[in-house]
Amino acid sequence: MAERMQIPLSYGDARSVNADLSRQEGRELALIYPGLRYTCERPLLRSIAEVFERQGCDVLRLQFRYADDHRFLDAEDDAQFTEIFSDGQDILAHALTLGAYQRFWMIGKSLGTLSMAGALAAHRQVLPDVRGIWLTPGLLKTPLAETLATLSLSSIMVLGTEDPCNLPELLAPYEVRSDIDLHLVEGMDHGFQHLDGLQAEAAAIAELADLVTNWVASQG
Structure with missing residues (x-):
């Protein structure tokens, strides 16, 4: 059964975020930052969380209230x-207290990629070992690209071909980076819905x- 918690947030007054921690082997933690309205229960994030649970990772699922x-x-x-x-930084600082983890896997979806970037910008130097998964990153009209330019970590970046961020000028920097594997998924939009319907x-x-399963295995 998941361990439910409230993580206090320092921005504003009396704010917090709910989270569920599923404990497995306790050696690695997968931290999932969802989207504005794309929760951890939605198909994409649910499937990614299951990948890490099968690997024996503890999984921390956040429940954002921004919407x-x-x-x-x-x-x-x-x-x-x-x-x-700021919230991303507070969340990661709290996650660092949850166990003596040897590796962190950070997964962000859309708005969650901004929260994840903020966390890494503040705490990258204190993480013993970290990998990233940027799902439909918010590269358009946000500070994410500027922050990513200052970060180096082994990552996967995934966008749909119908995502508004699928623009050559936005993706060109990541096509040449050795630390980021860029993947485009045919027919998917920013909400990770397919043009051809639910089956597709x-x-x-x-x-x-x-793909994520194989990439995780390749990280040693």
């Missing part, structure tokens, strides 16, 4: 980005889960 927070939704973009980055979506997610 229901009118204060956040009404804020200017810069204020939103500052809050997301499920097949694409299953294929991506296999």
Whole structure:
């Protein structure tokens, strides 16, 4: 059974984020930062979490509340980005207290990639070993690309061909980086829904889960 917790957040007053921790072997932690409305229960993140559970990793699933927070939704973009980055840092700082983990796997989806980037920008030097999975990263009109330019870690980056961020000028920097494996999934949009419907979506997610499984195995 998952261990439920509230992680205190330092941005604003009396804020926290709920999270569920599924403990396995306790040597590695997979930390999942979901999207604005794409929760950890949705097919893509559920499938990725299962990959890591099969590997014996503890898995921390976050439950963001941004989509229901009118204060956040009404804020200017810069204020939103500052809050997301700050929250990501607080979440990772808390995750560091949950066990003596030998490796961290950080997985972000859309808005979650911003939170993940903020966490890494603050704590990269104290992590003993970390790998990243950037799912439909928010590269368009956000500070994510600028932050990624300062980070180096073995990663997978995944976008659908129908994602608005699938632009040559946005993806070119990652096509030449040796630490990032860039993968485009045919027919998928930013919400990771397929143009051809649910059956095609499920097949694409299953294929991506296999890709992640093989990539995790390649990391030693």
